[in-house]
Amino acid sequence: MAPFRHALNALAAITILATLSACTESDQQQAPAPPPRDVDVAQIETADLPVSFEFIGRTASSQRVEIRTRVAGFLDEVAYEEGKRVKQGDVLFKIDPAPFEARLRAAKAELAQLEARLENAEALLRRVKPLAEIEAVAQKELDDAQGSVREAAAAVEAAKARVFEAELDLGYTTITSPVEGLTSSATQREGAYLGIGSEPLTYVARINPIWVEFSVSEAQALRSRQAQVSGSMIIPEDKRFAVNIKLSDGTLFPNTGHISFADASVDDQTGTFLVRAEIPNVDTEPLRPGQYVRVYTSGAIRPDAILAPKRAVQQGPRGSFVWLVDDENKAEQRPVVTGPWVNDNWVIEQGLNAGDRVIVNGSLGLTPGTPVNIVSLVPIDHPENGAIE
Template identity: 30%
Template sequence: MNKISYTLSAVALALVLSGCSQPNAQEGQQQPPPLTIDVAQVKMAPVQSWHTFTTRLQAPERVVLKPRVSGQVEQMTFKEGERIEKGQTLFRLDPRPFEVQVETLDAQLVSADAALMQAKSEARRAKQLVAEKAMSTELAEQRAATLRQAQANRDAIAAQLKKARLDLEFSQVEAPISGVISRAIVTKGNYVSAGETTLATIVSDQQIYAYFDVDERTWSDKFAGVDATDAVTVQLQRINGGASVPGVVDFIDNEINPNTGTLGVRAVFDAQQHGLKPGAFARISLGSADAATMPLVPERAIGTDLKNRFVLTVDANNTLQYRLVELGERYGAFRAIKSGLEAGDKVAANGPARVGPGMPITPNMVTLNLDDTRLVIAQRDTQLSAAN
């Protein structure tokens, strides 16, 4: 009897323990809460397709300054690296040899004028005597020839005097253009040779050019109807980054280079306003068409699946879905989407790094800020720059 009672008590105890442990087991099998991730709504904005080219900036005018006459440098009248104006005196050569030459030719011209006056008088007298038959025709012709010789001699000396005065004027070397001058390559006391010795270099600083080559296929596909008079807008990006500089295309070559298969194009920029220097490396972005509205997502939201590109969209049940997309141009931290997304779609802003298709999530909505991202070339800013 006692044995049976012990058995029943053990069974009852087991049932009680089983009933107590069941809720705890169910609690252990509950799913964790959905992962919280950043979710952003697709941003619709007008964008342009850009083509980028590398180049070196060039000054519209660059002068290698050389003297027109030979002589010894007496004075340097500018500060190296400063801005100079057209016509400003930069170097002075010793003027004394040129002054002596001018004085000598002045005296010779006075003598030639006297000889010419005498020859004219004798020619007139000979003409009268021939008419009176008091002089032979042969002698009169000799006096006429002497007159012509005196006139030619006087003209030659006058021409030499004109050149000597020019040489005296050229002993002061003036700036042929306005711009910024380099260091002086030749300084005071040195002898310089006409047309040979380099004194300094001057580059214009109002505007600056960027020459670049566009391949034939790109030009035919994207810019076939473009003319230099259209003032097509461009953006210049410096090597150190920073804000883009607006400009316009002002020259398109008249033929495609058969050796390279490219067309030469030139853009012009305001050099002073933006501190652009000749010789600097730059990237030129050329917009190929008018702006078109496209969806934009963060670049990090895009995943790679073999050859495909995809994003993870969020459906009405807050579940991630796989969506194939066709990529457009990149604009800073954002990417335009040609196809696969529409206005109102929501995407996982940080991409598929920690999540995957079919996962339920808790969305943390974030806003895409495009204020500091250039999506189109600023037409108005560029036109104002060109007008200036």
């Protein structure tokens, strides 16, 4: 009986397993497939993208002239309003001219005396010369007369030089501005004695055009060069980048300038080199030397650049990635390499191609291969201002 009982138990077990398997298959066949996920996508396009580079800079005078005295004397007048703008030729200081006027009169008197001596010497020569031709006088008298004329003429020239020097010194008592610009405070006041070689009386800073100086790191320059070699960036043919600046309060300065100078060497302490831009200043509320500004240089282009909305780019353990809709309308995850951002978009340097459909909304909880339903197409704005690097 025991073998018969074991056979019955085995048969019962097989029957139960077959019944359970049939039920499971029936349940699976009856379970409906999940509906496709609704998503919004942006279709990737390529376009040339202007590129701007951002730096921190400082304004500087395009010509800063220290005002010094050329003659020694007592200061009579400070003739300008400190801190105000002056034009070229405006009077800044006046030194007591009386001693210099006296020297000029003395020099002119000496000149007149020597000119009279020259006339007498020339008159004597005119009398002696015909007599010497007929040998009525000795040759020595003719030689002496000619020597006296030359000596008197040389003395007259020396006297004229002293008169010119005295006139210069008298002119130097009125100190004028050599350039148009803003003045600084005066270091001396009326009555002070000014010596030659003393400290500057003030300075005048030319502010139109204004200079903006900023530093470019060696690493930035190398990245730019590599991008040019690879063709991922095109710079202006004449390397004449346009320059715009923002003030410390975020205001965009209305005038545009250009780069006028780049230093030939890299500073061994900072690893940067100096670049200077020249910008036309404005008459109302002009830029002044020493202001800190944000500098934006433009003119470079990223050809066939790819932009993706920021909402589409996500971060994972292995870096940035996006969700795509493949040809079968299923979700696909793809890693990307991002560059700078432009408004609400990332510049994608690697990972996307023109025509890819990137999921912008509805990616939460997606897994590779999930069916999706495209609800709307989100446009990608390619701004005219370009990327900031």
